[in-house]
Amino acid sequence: MAQQAYFGIDSDDDNTWVLAQCLDGKTILVQRFRNTNDGLDSLKRFIRDKSGRPRLCIKLTNKSTLDFLKYLSAIPDIEVIFVNEVGFRQYQLSMTHHASSSKSFRAELLAHCAERMI
DSSP states (O other), rough: OOOEEEEEEOOOOOOOOEEEETTTEEEEEEEESSHHHHHHHHHHHHHHHOOSEEEEEEEESSHHHHHHHHHHTTTTEEEEEEEEEEHHHHHHTTTTGGGGSSSHHHHHHHHHHHHHHO
8 A cells, every 4th residue: 555645735926836844743745847848847747756655744735726626636546635725723832842934834734734633
């Protein structure tokens, strides 16, 4: 059986998707992918290659998030968790030990959310 992998993904101001992966409560990877066809293909391939059973947490912000999800739906056995703004803020408050000012903070927090959700 393939190991479960936990990812959080967030968009940033540079027209990129920030992908974070966590394992056992620690961020083990942060990588950026351009929001282009080639970049999205690389992102999809990266997630697929990291795990046979990826779990992805993404903050639902607008219609582009849903369009992005349609793109990722080609990954076999992907499990997606949507978090709205209120849920994200509540989760952020409960994870104060992960406080960070890094540009990847939201993606990292979402990856931890993916790992903790049942």
